[in-house]
Amino acid sequence: MRFGRSRLSHSQFAYGWRSAKMRTTLTLVCVILSLCYCGMAVSQDLPDDILADQYLLEAKKAMENGEPQTARRAFEKIEALDTEPPLEFYFFFGKLLVEHGTNVDDVRQGQASLKQFVVNIEKHSEYYKPTLELLSVAGKTIEKAEQLQTEEAKRQAEAQQRAATLKDLLPSLLKSLKEQMVAIQGGTFTMGCTEEQSSCDDDETPVRQVQVKSFRISKYEVTQDLWEAVMGKNPSKFRNCPRCPVENVGWDAAKLFLKKLNALTGEHYRLPTDAEWEYAARGGKKSQAHLYVGSDDLDSVAWYDKNSGNRVHRIGQKQPNGLGLYDMSGNVWEWVEDCWNKKFPGPQADGSAWKSRNCARHMLRGGAWTSYPRYLRSSNRYWNLSAFLRDDVGFRLVGTP
Template sequence: MSTVFAQKLKVESFKLASNDITAQSHPRKDLNNLNCALVKVGIALDGVKFDGSIMGEPVQKLGEYWVYMPKGVSMLQVLHKNYTPLMVNFYDYGVGKVESGMTYILTLSKPSGSTEPADAGGNFYALTVNPKNAVVTIDGNQQTVSTDGEYSAMLPYGSHTYKVEAGGYISKSGSFTISSSDMTPINVSLVSAMATVSVTCPTPAVSLYVDKKSVGTIPWTGSLKEGMHLVEAKKEGYRSQQRTINLSQQQKLDVAFNELVAIQGNLSVNYKPFGADVYIDGNKVGQSPRVFNGILVGNHKVEIKKDGYGTDSKTVSILEGQTASLSGVLKTNASSSVASGTSLAGNTISIPVKDGISIDMVRVEAGTFTMGATPEMKEPWDDEKPAHQVTLTNDYYIGKYEVTQALWQVVMGNNPSYFKGDNLPVEQVSWNDCHEFISKLNSITGKKFRLPIEAEWEYAARGGKKSRGYQYSGSDNLSDVAWYKDNSSSKTHAVGSKQANELGIYDMTGNVWEWCQDWNGSYSGSSQVNPTGANSGSDRVRRGGSWFYDARGCRSSDRGSDTPGRRSFNIGLRLVLSE
């Protein structure tokens, strides 16, 4: 915006002061090392500026300004924010060019009747900080919190101090001056005070704990506050190692653990017929009868297999320095056939119920996985943390599809669903309703169906041993595998109408939430074997998101919960059958 000037300064006189020796007694040199001429500009006005061939900054005195000029200059411009710029031509006043070491008097006047605008006595300061949540103190007074990291306020003219502080950063202090001129904003970027720690260990897949909390796996690099910390390297079946470190601000420290020492025991396997293959945790280790030495302590799944015979599967606990024993006789295939009425097709089974309705189930092989907020799970909620290792030691079967309304109807003789359709998932069923349904289903089929444990549900949703690390069950493209808020048209859809996940299971993401057996509770960072959730609580777990939820609620690690009696048009169930 341009400024409109309504007033002009006036030259009253300009002359040589031949008896004034100030230019000699208070000299200032020009570029030729000669004394400058001194022009004393008489005007009772603050904030006057001068432009032209002048040497150095003018000096403001009481009622006048001293302006130094080199020999031969004949013009001077006078500037003030409230007046039109004034150009003084020395020839107009009979002076011409100024001489070295001579003093001149230029007398100016303001228009009659003019008054100076009242000065506010102060101006704004402007301060920008990073990080934006830093605490700012001006002249010892803490400023109102700013969400954008920018601060400004009116301050009186003069010198002022600031201090900027933030947790994990080195504070910074300084000063600035407030005047009537524009102020250049002060930018203060704090430097992190955190120390950087890098941890290595030659043993693979070792978990790292800092101050008793899991922070990930080794190798690991991260930031820690100054002070003492306990650093631990842990792996199931191995002896842990600990280091205490004392960090200073901005220190860089490398922590190298030695190779972890395995804690081992032995396993004796004596099965007939001789020559049966022995598998430990899915890996073939030899044939029976034999003693297998040097097995890591902990729970292991042991399978004994031989062509023409059924497989015997056991969970064995190996203790340090001790020998566990397994013995038995494998049954021939003829005597280990599938129960009457159950048909096998690879890793799937189909169990008839009645009236032509059957239950298709998919086998999930036992294994170990990381449960919770793994890196591919974007924007995890706090109840998904910490991510932790879970081992499931037994195979199990899980429903290929969510329980349909047709299946519920044939077992219960009713259909409580809001959206009706035989092949739609049943909904508006509480956790308690589901257990009544399962009890009747087991009476009809002679099987032992149940709700999945939360860890079983997530392991199957992630694809079990065939997992490809997707964020949703079967894909990173949610629309490929799920009916959810953005594509469901606000209703459920026929089960199995989207793509299956890696195990051939449908709709574990979206369509309807699925009740799990567990009480809802917080995660622990420690490794777990066959976890069953909290011991008690008020809510039961539900998993998988629904047609009513957005993408964040459909991730395989997302957790939901409700009271056991709650019914909703977006909550159903999926069945599990233990081997």
């Protein structure tokens, strides 16, 4: 009889190997869990003053590594302990809040912590000078923040006062607007690059006959006080000039203003069409062949790049045209209703607006305080993106007769 170890099948061997591996893995897991538990138990068994020292080391290390949020969590653990923090806590906690605080209250808390620290150390301490430097930074930061808060509070108070004033003025502003609408008798006129015009662009040709129905147009460009009274805010760059034209408004914003204005008044104010604007600029049925709106002498009728002083001006200071309309040349460009067409597509029979082609862009007329003289001619046409804002772009209103 032969004695010896029996031969294992392949499946028996594999099963035994997996069982052994599983037992080893479970043993390791138990060891790790035991160590973790023991570590937790040790930490829980440490006195609070030693835990405070441990958390302080963690906070200092985090600050050295550029991890202020991790450091702050470690400091919060110290604050939660039932023991007086180590003296160094007040320095490093204050330093963290002064250098990495997210608001002025953090800086104030950091300042208080540093003050508590500096009165409890000797002047020859290595921390004395850095603490004073941090206190200086904290003081300047707090002073600046308080100054900004004071200025903001002042601005808000002034804005509230102005809003209340404008609310009281709104009825008189709306009344004045209605009274300042100038009636324009309809008729047929020659539109585009007529004989007196010079340096014309391609979009001013061909010259064509356009018929325009009667309408009313505002004597002045829309002013900042009227805009603010209706909209609640003044978007203009050149503020604190209530009777200056509102600027820094896009075509879309002008349309929103008109919607609110009409709701307040029950009127049907709108932007002029391209044809209406030029018909009124040329003087309507009283048309005179001037290069600019109302005169061949540009300085007498317009604010432009040579005489504006690099800013917008109060309405109505220059001479009007033959219909009594002011600033149609210069001061600010004026939005009209029409979509932009580089090539004039042919006159509308009634002078109505073109609302096809490139309607992401709308037309501007009249030139501005920034413009060269050629852009202030009666026939000059320009464009801009409908939502684009510029400090030399505004508008005037048109109404039904």
